[in-house]
Amino acid sequence: MKTKIIFLLVIIATVTSIEVTTESRNVQSLVIERITKVNRPNDPTGRNHSLAIRISPNVAIHDVTEWNLVLRTVTKETVTYNLKMEGTEPSLQREFVFEGNLIESDTIIMQAKKATSTVAACLLTLRLKDTGSNIAWVGAEENDPSASMRVLASESLNEIIMADHRICSLVESPCYYIMPKPKPNPRERCVDIVSGTGEIVELCDETVTSFNEITPKPDLHLHEDGKLGVQLDHSGDGKMIEVVVFDYEDRTNVYSEKGYNCYIDISTKDDDGQKQSCTHHFTQPMSQSKMMVLVVRIDDNGAVYESSLQHFDGGNRTKKQPQNYLVQRDMVFSTPRHLLLKQQNPMHVK
Numbered sequence: 487m488k489t490k491i492i493f494l495l496v497i498i499a500t501v502t503s504i505e506v507t508t509e510s511r512n513v514q515s516l517v518i519e520r521i522t523k524v525n526r527p528n529d530p531t532g533r534n535h536s537l538a539i540r541i542s543p544n545v546a547i548h549d550v551t552e553w554n555l556v557l558r559t560v561t562k563e564t565v566t567y568n569l570k571m572e573g574t575e576p577s578l579q580r581e582f583v584f585e586g587n588l589i590e591s592d593t594i595i596m597q598a599k600k601a602t603s604t605v606a607a608c609l610l611t612l613r614l615k616d617t618g619s620n621i622a623w624v625g626a627e628e629n630d631p632s633a634s635m636r637v638l639a640s641e642s643l644n645e646i647i648m649a650d651h652r653i654c655s656l657v658e659s660p661c662y663y664i665m666p667k668p669k670p671n672p673r674e675r676c677v678d679i680v681s682g683t684g685e686i687v688e689l690c691d692e693t694v695t696s697f698n699e700i701t702p703k704p705d706l707h708l709h710e711d712g713k714l715g716v717q718l719d720h721s722g723d724g725k726m727i728e729v730v731v732f733d734y735e736d737r738t739n740v741y742s743e744k745g746y747n748c749y750i751d752i753s754t755k756d757d758d759g760q761k762q763s764c765t766h767h768f769t770q771p772m773s774q775s776k777m778m779v780l781v782v783r784i785d786d787n788g789a790v791y792e793s794s795l796q797h798f799d800g801g802n803r804t805k806k807q808p809q810n811y812l813v814q815r816d817m818v819f820s821t822p823r824h825l826l827l828k829q830q831n832p833m834h835v836k
Contacts, residue, residue, distance in 0.1 A: 521537060622696075638661075695790050
C-alpha cells in the first residue's frame with residue numbers, strides 16, 4: 487500500500503526542554519540530510535512555505551502512523567508540524583513535506599510514531615535560520631512575456647547562480663532580470679549547517695514567489711525637476727518601494743539611476759483611504775518618451791510583496807504637491823538595518 491499524507495496539524499507550546507527517548511531497541515535512529523524550503527501549493531501569495539525534510543538511511547520504517555517535526559525556537563518555544571499517514575506497510579519514503587514555515591531554531595527533532603510510541607527518531611542541536619534570499623516574479627505572471635524576475639542574495643547566501651551561469655552577488659543584489667529571454671532558472675540555493683555534534687545538514691531554498699499585482703495600479707507623474715512621482719494605496723506589509731524604468735522598445739535600456747530606490751515622500755489620506763507617495767530618480771531619454779515602469783513593493787525582510795508594470799509616456803510635468811497632506815506619523819517608511827547595504831551598492835539589471 488502506498489503511503490499517503492492525509493492530515494496536517496500545527497501545535498505551538500512553551501516548554502523548558504525537549505526529550506526524545508531512544509533507549510528502546512525498537513527505536514530506529516534517523517539522520518536528517520537536508521531541510522528545504524518549498525512553495526506551498528495552497529498559498530498563491532508565496533508568503534508562507536513548507537519544509538521538505540530528507541532523511542537516511544534507506545531502510546524500511548514499519549508501522550508509521552504519524553511523523554512529527556519539532557522546532558525549538560531560540561526563545562524556548564516549540565513548534566510542531568504533524569503528518570498523519572495512511573496505511574501500515576513498511577515505508578521507504580525518504581522525503582516528507584510539512585506544511586509549515588521555517589523559524590529560527592536551536593533544536594530539531596524528527597519522530598516517526600506508531601500510535602503513541604516512537605519507532606524512529608532524530609535529534610539535532612544546531613542554529614537553523616532562514617538564508618534571507620528571495621526570488622520573485624514581478625510585473626506579470628511567470629508565463630507572461632512581460633514578466634521580470636527579482637533576485638535577492640543575502641549574507642549567508644552571497645551568490646545566487648542561474649542555470650545560464652549568470653550570477654547575482656550580494657554586492658549587486660537585488661538583481662533584476664527585465665523581461666528575460668529565456669526565462670532565468672535559479673540553481674539550488676543551499677548552505678551547510680554543522681550541528682553541535684558535527685553532523686552536516688544542508689539547508690536549501692527552492693521557493694519562488696509568484697506574481698502578486700498592486701491594485702489599483704500606481705499613479706505615475708513627472709515632477710518639474712524630471713523625477714518620477716509614484717503614488718499608490720498604502721499597504722501595511724509593503725514598507726519599501728523599488729522602481730525600474732526602461733525602454734518600451736528595448737528592455738536593455740534602463741533609465742533608472744543606480745540603486746532604483748523610490749524615496750518615500752509622505753504618507754497621506756484622501757477620500758479613497760491611505761496613500762503612499764515616493765520619488766524616483768531616472769534619466770529621461772531625449773529621443774522618445776514612451777517607457778515601461780516596474781513598481782515593486784518590498785516587505786520588512788527585503789522580499790517582494792507585490793508589483794505592477796505599466797506603460798508611461800511621460801505625461802505632463804507637475805509641481806510637487808503642496809504641504810497640505812495629512813501626514814500619518816505612524817507610517818514612517820525606513821530601510822531595515824539588514825538592507826542598508828542595498829543603498830551603498832548599485833542594484834544590477836540583467
